[in-house]
Amino acid sequence: MKKLLLGNEALAQGAIDAGLSGVYAYPGTPSTEITEYIQKSKIAQELKIHSSWSVNEKTAMEAALGMSYAGKKSMVVMKHVGLNVAADVFMNMSVSGINGGLVVVVADDPSMHSSQNEQDSRYYGKFAMIPILEPSNQQECYDITKYAFELSEELGLPVLIRMVTRLSHSRAGVITGKRMAQNTVQLPKISTQFQLIPMHARGRYQHLVDIQPDMLEISENSAFNIFYQGANKTIGIIASGIAYNYLMENFEDGNCPFPVLKISQYPLPKEPIKVLFDTCEKILVLEDGYPFIEEAISDFLGENRKIIGRLSGNIPRVGELNPDNIANALGFDIVINENLPKVVMGRPPQLCVGCGHNDLFNAINALKNESATQQVFGDIGCSALGVLSPYESINTLIEMGSSITMAKGASDAGIHPAIAVIGDSTFTHSGMTGLLDAIIENTPITVIISDNSAIAMTGAQDSAASGRLISICKGLGMEEDHLKVITPLHKNLQENIDVIREEINYKGVSVIIAQRPCVQLPKEKKDKLKEYTNVSIN
């Protein structure tokens, strides 16, 4: 029977049915529902599949590698920028290889619906020299994930599955198959495999290079790379992943007259691309994200104008694909009957009614009026909404954890007051190490941890920081005199302004924990939080 599943859910079910023993992840749009599906799955609970959230993507990937080392099948899931955090282990585990099947799932966000860039994870896959799979629809999300675990164990390498927002967050009917058995514990056969000291790493890297031709052969014979013949050779089309759907949308009942190579597995299959190149007048490359394929098969000096796509300007260089920009590239007319009426105003996201960040920003803004030099370094999460009107409290927003370290660098350069605002989960994700830098030098910065005890933006998942912030800060070496707790409520505004002002005036590092539970948390969780919010610092 068909089940109606999000692309993310189909992928998760595919992993369970592949014999998964553990999923490791940190929430991030558009990847979050993959792990949540496994957390809620009854079968996953019966099979004791590990699915608790990790502190960040690096710890998640390392734990997945540890489970693979022990012989079991594991998966690690993140959004595209999360792979930057995990890049160290990602690049090195392709050299060590894996033991139990290991699948890395990365959800890219073309058009930056919920992200700060639209980096294309296929470059990482190529960089690490491992196979990449790119499903085009929900059924393929399921099928490809099961296949990914087989492929991983066959090659002894991690396999990357690349998702995009529109596939992650779209539902369709999916037919599921039988479930494979989980692996038992079995240590690696070669004792030196995971010991990447140079003398062993050189051998492993040579092995990785040596099996590249095998990977290419597998890709050229893959059931997920399909060559569709077409009589009209004026143009040959390469469509990867979800681009294939947008292409077919432009033809009645999917009857495309042109030859089409649908690509869902990499390394790029050379043979069919060569056939397309030799038999067609032009090649149109359709891919969501960066011009990865187009660049790989284009002539570097640009003397051969046969290949068109994003680089040639036939498809916009930035932003996600859709049926319309592909229709344009094919020279089809788009009939738009109506334009967007002028009366329609933008409606950007905003903080929920009753959100504690609101009252914190009000306090920070009051202090902005006292010091023209005040700079506020922000961070990822709901608190990032402080960039927007009506607050406009935050001057910078770059990536997870950067608030504290940028404040430190700016302070070193002479900026005062230098205030960092970071959410509780972002702090444990990658703010703690930066705070240690500041503590070691006693840098005059004021760190405000806006603690709503949730990973709020992605749906109020459990935060690793809950109940631990004070002990973490003390453990890192924070002086008790400059470790303060406030409650960001309107009635406390003046008191909170006074606390922040006092810490700004202190010529050393201060941490203010602004504690108020996320309004999206269920009541049971809020009640549980009361147990620790009343704990005093001393």
Added chain:
Amino acid sequence: MHSKINIILAGVGGQGILTIAAVLDTAALDNNLNVKQSEVHGMSQRGGAVQSHVRISDKPIYSDLIPQGKADMIISVEPMELLRYLPFLKKDGYLITDSNPFENIKDYPELETLYNEIKSHKNHILIDAMKIAKDLGNSKATNIVLLGAASSLIPLSDESFQKAIATLFERKGERIVAKNLEAYLKGKEIAAELVS
């Protein structure tokens, strides 16, 4: 009969457009039709503009997104959000919306301007669905009133809509199921009066 429809659902994060989508999906599957339904998660959910594309067909559906100019109807829980997706509407497509504004931005337009824009379309159903839902004793069912108002324009049986509503609200108990069925029928009734 060839069954095919493209619907855009619009609103502000938290207004329940995904519930409308879920009813449509469930009813379509019950009719053995193909469904694709895209939705918005993450940052834009927080009080921002949200949309869902629902595509139902007896043939394979390729794109998860509806091309511009190809939507048969837009159902919106908020009048300005309805107009945001006009470039997707096909010629003489249907506009179905609640009349109550969700004003969480400074430059929210004059309501009359919005209503005039909506009324300039031949096929529109502009109703105070929120009041209808409140009068029925369940203000949360505004979305289901709107679905009811749109239902006769969607090639899915009345029975399958009611079955889908019953299935989706089952968890919340019989009373909530009954309240939502009532909201659905009232929406359907009012739309029939308006259209006739």
